[in-house]
Amino acid sequence: MTENNLRRFYQLLQHFNIKQAYSVNLEQLETILSTSRRNTTIILKNLHQLSWIQWQPSKGRGRSSQLTLCVSWYDVLFQVIHYELNLDRFTLITKLINTYDATVIEALTEAKQQAQFQVCSNQLLIAQYPYLQTLDPVKTIRSAELQVIKSIYDTLLTQDKTGQLQPGIAHTWESKENVLTLWLRKNIVTHHGRILTMDDVIWSLNRLRHEDGPIRHLCESIVDIKADGPYCLTITLKSANVFFPYVLASTNTSIMCQSKELQKIGTGPFKIKKWDKEQLILEQHREYFGVNALIEKITLLHGEREIHHSLSFNQASAQSETTEINSFSYLTFNYRKDRRLSPQTLSQLYQYLAVKKYQFDAERAVDSLTLQSSTPAVGHLSCPQLVGEIVIAEPHWTIPHLQTMSGWLHRTISETGLTLKVVELVDISHPETMHDKADLMLIEEVIEQPQEYGLYEWLSISTGLKFTFSPAEMKQHKQYLNAAIGTDKAFLNLKRIEEQLLANGRYLPLFIGKEVLTSTQEVQGIQINHSGYADFHQLWIK
Incomplete structure (x- = not known):
């Protein structure tokens, strides 16, 4: 076949x-x-x-x-897919989905129900999962990679549904001024069968300080990391920071084991059985110190688009559910001195878009990182007549509602008379490389919880601000942040920094994010958290 x-x-x-x-x-x-x-x-x-x-x-x-x-074509596809599944082969299935799409998904669903792959082995197949470039938590901000990372590593602390801190690898912790002390659990078994050591933890945290990555700035305030005994860890900061414990609950600060096989050895509910260009196979970690995963094996087939079978994100169907998540899209404005585009032109465009977004989607339009909306009472809005070329940088959008939003933005800018040029943001971890090439950047990012920490994190490491600030401006911005969190009015001070960015026309909030989830009937336990992740270890097959 x-x-x-x-x-x-x-x-x-x-x-x-x-x-x-x-x-x-x-x-x-x-x-x-x-x-x-x-x-x-x-x-x-x-x-x-x-x-x-x-x-x-x-x-x-x-x-x-x-x-x-x-x-029929369906019968042929079913025969082939059923045959390939029983041989534990997925390459041809992936190619078929890329080529023929919907009919293959339907045939795959029925074939899975009959094949030994799922019924006999309590396994889950997720087809068309985005290709994974890295599973190193220090190096990525891609949601597809962070979702897997969350399943194979653990963090020192975790957060519940409300964003409150909970134990992780550390079972207890306390903060006193600029020193955070954590007590680690004993006898945590890693994926390769040994016990997690204090050296593993310190090595992981030092990588956050010294290696280039998306959250490095959040860890630059660390002065010292040391062990006060086999299970007691102290982290000394340059100054008091009430938000730092939340950093240790971020997926990017996951603890890895020192190993020549970097990116593979953790302590999480799943361990990597196989990873190549075609697929990633996750197996249940039976000696996990927390609540064990309910599925024994998950196979992620890599594809070109973000379409998943059984867990299908952002693909509408009759069974789809839409969940609001704590993310938002926004623009940042770069007032380049060497451009013929005047500051007045960018300011007029900013004001126009700030109102037009409500005409496009009033229910999802937001005014700040608090994700609140205050619809302006505007009658007829005249379109400004602008002249010049404007360059916007943005990622390659794969999610339908983001593609729609991007299209609206392009049309709205063009109707002002500006000539629009779109350039792709290829390296989203280094948006500063676009500072001299673009006037605008369109991004969607997650706002972590609780709200106070989310604001601090966004102001510290957001993609848009890395793009719009020059090195001198970023240095000054970090000084403002450090001063803001050193008082008992940290949240209020951070809100004032955001308000100043809005007043200066440096960033424009657009729309709150959403996640569209489609699942087949046999997959249970799917919950989308506020960051847009579905925890693989909570899934089970009915």
């Missing part, structure tokens, strides 16, 4: 109906299949042996052959 047989059968389906006999000759079929007579004969023989067609070659010159297509 090769890919070639599928492709050839699909070609025939474009010209012949199922269960209907046709009188044909080889010349016709050569044209339909776009191949030689010899290959045409071989193809028809192979499809006949698979019982997908009935083929009766002509006997004698001038006589027609008889061709009947015996099965």
